[in-house]
Amino acid sequence: MTPACLLSALLMVQTPALPAAGGPATHPGSLPCDPLDHQPLLLGPTTRAAILAHRAIFRERTEQARLPEALVARWQAVKQPLTLVAVFGSWCGDSQRQLPDLLALEAHPNPFIEVHYLGVARDKKLAVSAWPKGCPPQKVDRVPTFFLFATQPGGGQKLVGSIVETPPRPDQRMAGALVDLVERGSLAF
Numbered sequence: 001m002t003p004a005c006l007l008s009a010l011l012m013v014q015t016p017a018l019p020a021a022g023g024p025a026t027h028p029g030s031l032p033c034d035p036l037d038h039q040p041l042l043l044g045p046t047t048r049a050a051i052l053a054h055r056a057i058f059r060e061r062t063e064q065a066r067l068p069e070a071l072v073a074r075w076q077a078v079k080q081p082l083t084l085v086a087v088f089g090s091w092c093g094d095s096q097r098q099l100p101d102l103l104a105l106e107a108h109p110n111p112f113i114e115v116h117y118l119g120v121a122r123d124k125k126l127a128v129s130a131w132p133k134g135c136p137p138q139k140v141d142r143v144p145t146f147f148l149f150a151t152q153p154g155g156g157q158k159l160v161g162s163i164v165e166t167p168p169r170p171d172q173r174m175a176g177a178l179v180d181l182v183e184r185g186s187l188a189f
Helices: 003-011 050-054 056-064 069-077 095-106 174-186
Strands: 044-046 081-088 113-117 143-149 159-164
Touching: 003 159, 050 056, 050 095, 050 113, 056 069, 056 095, 081 095, 081 174, 095 174, 159 174
Parallel strands: 081 113
Antiparallel strands: 044 113, 081 143, 143 159
């Protein structure tokens, strides 16, 4: 076991490892390690705190993500119940660049926006049971992918939008794209 895998295992015991069939090797009592970079992986449902503790790049980039006050105010102004699911790969450069904007937004909680993080291995497979209750599982081809679900009368969730890998506009940060997404999603009622 590499030192990085051992350290991560000690820090991350609360994050379940859910390796896919044929997925990365696991070590007893530790997180699975990526077969290419030999670094620990977060797989399945996880938390903001676990991601920040997992790899220094997430922590460093989240600390560097200076969000404009107006953007934070828009995030906090959403008053419709929404579920935002971020499917990411802890091994993935795009996830390491884009996910910190959501981690920074979530530092300013909005009780109407429920955020869930789902880690995947390079095969991007997720167990149906990994998805938040009421959210229909979605196919994931690229990471990160952000899925937005609106809570329907009766509690069911309906997919109302997504962002795949990068913001839709070249001049936009992921934080701005996510705020645009939740604002549009709040109008889905």
